[in-house]
Amino acid sequence: MDLKNSTILITGGTSGIGLELVRQLTRQGSTIIVTGRKQEALNDTKRRFPKIHVFQSDVSDPLDIERLYEEVTQQYPDLNIIINNAGEMRLLDVQDAGKDLENVTREIDINLTGPIRMVHQFLPHLIKKPAAAIVNVSSAIAFMPYSTAPVYSASKAGVHAYTQALRLQLNKTSVKVFELVPPGVNTNLQHDWVLPPNPSQMMDVDKLVSVAIKGLLNDTPEIKPFLVNVIKFLSRLVPNQLMQLGHREFKKFKKLNNQQ
Secondary structure, eight states: OOOTTOEEEEETTTSHHHHHHHHHHHHHTOEEEEEESOHHHHHHHHHHSTTSEEEEOOTTOHHHHHHHHHHHHHHOTTEEEEEEOOOOOOOOOTTOTTSOHHHHTHHIIIIIIHHHHHHHHHHHHHTTSSSEEEEEEOOGGGTSOOTTSHHHHHHHHHHHHHHHHHHHHTTTSSEEEEEEOOOSEESGGGTTOSSOOOGGGSEEHHHHHHHHHHHHHTTOSEEOOHHHHHHHHHHHHSHHHHHHHHHHHHHHHHHHHHHO
């Protein structure tokens, strides 16, 4: 992809992977549009990167997506890339009855339904461009279900499957479909976890996004750091052992969660 001459919309671009995408794509010379739920965070991101454009929008709200489409395509008709990055990850015990039915599926609404709706809404615009792209951010957990985050695991497995199907359907169009597959990454995604991850097992966000930029420039459909390639290989070779290894964390989480 020609990133320098692209207009790129990034959902969830005020923190974590999204914010680092803003930083590195700005260096590429891209025109950047950032969305997020919190106006204060958008304002802060705009102060840090004055050339970007910001819109308050919640990917879990279909009315917000409709409004975002109307505003963005009118103001920035050259939009040709969307990056579905907005996401949430929670550690959940399925036996904890404290979450109501609407709350317990929040990650599905944000991580999976959000990108599907974004694609459905923006595809008629993108498909008219001579060169366009959709980038969906999934997770290594799509290949290795993580029992401590069951709904997140389901959402990212769904993103992976949806992206593969989307790529096949659009393979005769001008719209390229990319999947960015991060491993664990040091971001604020984990800031309120009762069981913090081991930082030594996490990838630095700047390194992940450098891999992402290189993959987009080289038109790599499934963009994965080396660690994710290892996880994907092991998920085929020893899937049960890999899941059980991750499940050790659930026992620690359940104990800590019960103490709260």
